[in-house]
Amino acid sequence: MTSLPPSSSSSKRLGLVIDLDICVGCHACAVNCKEWNSAGAAGPLTDFAPYDAEPDGVWFNRVHTYEVGEGSEGRTVHFPRSCLHCAEPACVTVCPTGASFKRAEDGIVLVDENLCIGCKLCSWACPYGAREFDHDAGIMKKCTLCIDRIYNESFAVEDRIPACVATCPASARHFGDLGDPDSDVSRLVAERGGYDLMPEMAYGPTNKYLPPRPRQKSAGCTGAPAELVHAGTAKDGLLGWLDRLLSR
């Protein structure tokens, strides 16, 4: 079971596309993920000492913030990190019990909570830190791509998307079939140069990240420069006289 499904089984690869250009780092995706999954199929996502000085708990989504580049070229990039539902997930193949598996029909990587022995090896095998151990339940937990939402027929069709995508106020997260080259998400990836995290690990992540767009150098259609330029010091006239007077 922890052997990967044959690549011919289905071309469907459900996943996320995360736009680093417009993510505002509000952590709403992380919070709504926690909210949904605390009650959903993967719940509870145990918290330890949640109201103490050192709160600790299981989250499927973490938002890091980085400074990238130097000086005036520097920028802030908010970076949501969650399971990438890889094509070659070693977290699945290292599992000794068959608890970790990759679904043949849509590529979602899941943990069967009734089989997991809590050996933690899968979390060592994941380069992306997608798996977090639940000390209370004694088992490993991870993003399910909200499998209990995306196939939930009691939901309106437009709500059948992961909680993180549904809640993102900036629409920085997109959900779809990355195995279909004509899907909206695949087109977005092609158009914006979406990329894999740590390609050198050769895990073939399904989720793609869209890079920040190049920095704008002018203030759009106004024609004004993006940066204020020092106007220089007036030499004559009233202002020149004032300058000389005040410089005295």
Place this chain on the structure above:
Amino acid sequence: MNPAFSVIVFSTATGVGYGLLALLGILTPFGLLPHDRIFGFVALAVALASITAGLLSSLFHLGRPERAWRALSQWRSSWLSREGVAAVATYVPAGAFGILWVFFGRVSMIAGVVSAIGAVMTVCCTAMIYRSLKPVPRWHNAWVLPVYLLAALMSGVLWLAAILHFFGSLPSISGLAAAAIAALCVAKIGYWRSIDTASATSTAASALGLGPVGAVRLFEAPHTSQNYLLREMGFELARKHAAKLRRIALVGGFGFPFLLSGIAVATSGWPAMAAAWLAALLGTTGIFIERWLFFAEARHVVTLYYGKSAA
């Protein structure tokens, strides 16, 4: 990587046990060790007790130890599962070897050799659990498998030499111990040199894919306190402490047992026995420290998301 006590005890103790079992299984049928039944009982009891204690210790690392039996099912893909299968399977020939030897006075070559093969395969599987993990570059290293095998050989032969002193000494085994220590030393220094000089497999730039934009610095961590990832994967050992512990392992764990094994070869009677026992105790402690360092010095690539620049 967090050096979990249960895991380090597991691989150190099973190393002693499988090393000893493999030596008994190979050397005894060829007449290189005494066929004395009491010796067989004591030596195999030490080996199997050490293996069993190690395997039980590994259960303490599990969140749900009562489900441990499930780990035997995925041998097709998982080195951890293969290790479990090999460990359980090795009890069968080892048990047969012991029963035939201790109760019937017959040293079976087939049971002995099969036990030895099982022992070597189990140690290989243990090493491959680490060796196969790409996200921990210092484990994904060609020296890991030889180091695990030689550590099992060294600790097995040291305990064999110590036990043999109660059954008429056999200086050649202490000589073999000295050779095994030297071999492990070479492999371990090779490993340390390799991890010290290896260039980074992954960087913050590759982890985030933001290399084209510019150099990356962590501005805000996703959480204000510890989490599982930082406790498990973010364990960091100060470089100066690592250097000191390497010296302690080299001198105390390998150097002294080497000299003591030499003394055990050169002398006889109680000085030789004392030297062999001290060598076994120090050598095992040395492997325990080496195993602790193996975890403590390894860095997981997930730390790149938490502010490390390379791993």
